Amino acid sequence: MDMDKYEIFKKDVNRLINIDLDYYKEKQMKRRISSLLTRNNFKDFDDYFLGLKEDKLLLEQFINYLTINVSEFYRNPSQWTVLENNIIPALIDNNKRGLKIWSSACSTGEEPYSLVMMLSNFFPLKDIKVLATDIDEEAMNKAKVGLYSEKSLANLPKGFKEKYFTRIEGSYKISDEIKKCVEYKKMDLLKDRFPTNIDLITCRNVMIYFTEEAKELLYSKFYNSLNDKGILFVGSTEQIIMPEKHKLKAAKTFFYEKIV
Ligand SMILES: C[S@@+](CC[C@H](N)C(=O)[O-])C[C@H]1O[C@@H](n2cnc3c(N)ncnc32)[C@H](O)[C@@H]1O
Structure with a gap:
């Protein structure tokens, strides 16, 4: 060129x-x-x-x-509404022993912390655990500090900002009670072994960097990682073309259910 x-x-x-x-x-x-x-x-x-x-x-x-590392709370808010109103209640119905949740390219923490805040509408915080992984340790170190710009909080549902953040100069610090619910681990989606028995995996705004071949590999690894009827939540430009090929079906747009 x-x-x-x-x-x-x-x-x-x-x-x-x-x-x-x-x-x-x-x-x-x-x-x-x-x-x-x-x-x-x-x-x-x-x-x-x-x-x-x-x-x-x-x-x-x-x-x-x-914008490789860029993230925000409740990114694509309408999809989080579907998550809260449809997906989480269905997962809870299927599963009485609590949910295992994995944010698989968590970057600087906005996604796993959003998950914890949303889950706090269903469970007490002491019962919430989210596994958060990324290839980039530096990004996860920022997540552990938990300091965010006002702009990244723009899509937060009413009340969460006041309840779970403290204003520090120009930034917002997420509370320790939310942080405690997230466990960070370094993981390369393309090379490392995946955790198992997961009810909800978020893999958002990372597959766009990957080749078709890598994505195929990833879908099958996610399949193996999910519990029966578990859900894979993808980013808004990452719809799976033929989910059935990977034994997944679209439960809603951007949400894929493991076919039992
Ligand atoms: C744009 S951020 C997505 C953050 C969040 N999921 C969201 O949607 O807002 C993409 C993240 O993918 C991570 N990433 C890139 N390649 C990866 C890989 N092979 N394994 C795990 N994470 C990877 C990057 O480090 C970056 O933090």
Whole structure:
């Protein structure tokens, strides 16, 4: 792919979404974007940019791809509503002994802490345990500190901010009682052994970095990791094309149930 097209692409992207790719390592970024556009069947940067302008999901995928560690509480809030109103109650019905929950690319902790806060609507905190794993130890160290920007809290349901955060200068610190419910462990999704007997796995906004082959491997590992009727919750650009092939079925959009 020639250089000029990438220069133009960078300017166009900056105008469209206000992300300046000049701030990113050029060689790596160019290579990564090239592989992303090829995977999405575009032929070059021009062609891809036209796609980005027209297709919101494609644009979201692109932004996620650029912002590797970025997370927020209750990311894609409507999916968390489905989780709270449909998925969790069904899991509880199926399973009287409490739920085993795993946030599998937890980054800086917003996702596992959101899970704990949501579960606090169903169980006392002392009975809640969420396993949180990531390949990036530095991100998990930030999670353990638990200091967040106001912006990352924007989608939190009413009441949680006051109940579980303390304001420290410009940031918000999550309370120890929430932190205590999360156990962090380093894990590479593509190489390490998975925990078993899990009722709910979240794997969100990480599979976009992976090849088709890697994703196939991951689906089968998740299948083995889940309890019967357990649920895999994926990110908003990560729907599984043929879930039945992996003995999963769509319980709701973005939620896949293990077929018994
Ligand atoms: C965009 S964050 C997603 C955070 C959260 N799940 C969310 O949706 O907001 C992606 C995370 O995936 C992690 N990651 C990338 N490759 C991984 C791998 N092979 N195994 C485990 N985690 C990985 C990164 O370190 C990063 O923290």
